Amino acid sequence: MTHSHERDISVEALARVEGEGAMRVKIRDDHVEHVALEIYEPPRFFEALLVGRAYTEPPDLTARICGICPVAYQLSAINAIEDACGVEPPPMIRLLRRLLYCGEWIESHVLHVFLLHAPDFLGYQSAIEMAADHHALVEQGLRLRKLGNTLLEVIGGRAIHPINVRVGGFHRAPRVATLQALRPELEWARDAAIATVRAVAGFDFPDLEQHHVYVALRPDVGWGPDVAPGYPLETGRVVASDGLDIAVQEWPRWFREEHVPHSTALHGRMVTGATYAVGPQARFALNADRLHAPAADVAAEVGLAAPERNPFRSILVRAVETVEAIDEALRLIDAYEEPDAPAVEVPPVDGVGHGATEAPRGILYHRYAISADGLVAAATIVPPTAQNQPAMEADLAGFVQRHLDLDDEALRWRSEQAIRNYDPCISCSTHFLDLQIDRG
């Protein structure tokens, strides 16, 4: 495209009800002048809703923000409240939380890899068309996903919006035999997930190298006294590829959310002004050494090395993380012993607490101020997609600039794919998304 082409492209990328979010790309004289992601953020509403509620309520209330990652909301809220109250639950409760989180990762990652992102790479408009030609692949994805559901059901009490989770632990602890009964399916799943990594590695990935600062959790302790710290899920320190290494309590000193003129949504920034990315690639970049053999070996086999800087290869990292989540679930189940009590008491104190976990799509940070009478005085929720917005904009700008030769339809499709690299959260940050490319 050697001449100035002035075109308008509008893509409805996601819409149950239209108009609450948009991605706009402005192209002038073969130059991407501006990319703006405008999304709507229900967490702001929930932050207000939580004020004045009992300190035990945020786990269940915030779980309603996202139907895909309720465990992330529950456990980030619980971490923050227990931090405020100065309580650290015993090892078996921490183990169960980690196992519950494995279930959520399996469910969310498998949905994304098999049903949402694979069709992009295999040249289908959606999983529906893909299912006609790849019936077994889709059924395998659904079977893997069901395993994630089962873990959520067994530990969380329900697959959708787990109800067994509470501040201090659980309402009821599962029986050892109930968890052991999951082993055969988990062993099948580990093999199936390894095969998935090999299959995904054969996809054709568009070229793009991005140098975001990666930010992820990195546990410094395991779930129990003699357990080595693992891959980040339900806890950890906050580390970054620029060398940052802080306790979660220091988050507000290093990260901020800022208003940008084109959006009502807040964008995440480091206090240095740098944009950053959270999610699978960030976790892998900063924690690849924590993967156990099955995941680490298949990553090495397919040539995935940390840091992986092509956002389009995030699907491959998700596939490797799925192996790790299944493998970790097996380890946790074998180490599990029924605790004396399913929960510990967490009396309210006048204080402030911080909590963060690794939602499937990246760090989810919660902060609560609690009064001595046990009411929430203030709440802050920083969802992963808000943090990734600047990175998504940068990726889209970089990608579109390199592919201006594509026609509008192809560019629109690839741009959607570039957005999907981040698995942006429909409910917590981008409920409705409408993509527009404006060429003048």
Added chain:
Amino acid sequence: MTDVLVVGVGHPDRGDDAAGWLVAERLREQLGDHDEVEIVRLSADPAGLLTLPAWDAAAHVVLVDAIVTGAPPGSVEVLGADRPLPSPRASGTHDLDLVATLQLARALGRLPRDLTIVGIEGARFGVGDLPSPAVVAAAERVACALDAEVRALGTRSSQSAG
């Protein structure tokens, strides 16, 4: 053994999008513990339907969701699986919508034998909005109608299975 699966789709904090949840909650109150009926509330992620054991096991599946067709709020439309499904809006970044999920189920040969979709017309969907009175009233009516129907279906299924 689940004979009937009732799924309320929507979100409790998004105005009339709560319609499916209101029906599910009302129906649960009315039916109480009923071995043969499973009631599920679903927010994001309709694809989760395909991993519910009851999706394949239940003889009858009823989905209740808010719809927007331009009809007055609270209008109720009942669609059977024999009617063509509307086309999905577009591919999502984060989940499959309900229609896409049903089409995927069809592509996999896993559409329930007996599927009923109940749509309740909504008017407002903002975060934090309360459901419209007309939608709340419609959810009550739908729950009462389903209560009777679900009991009848469950009974018939038990008989035919026996």
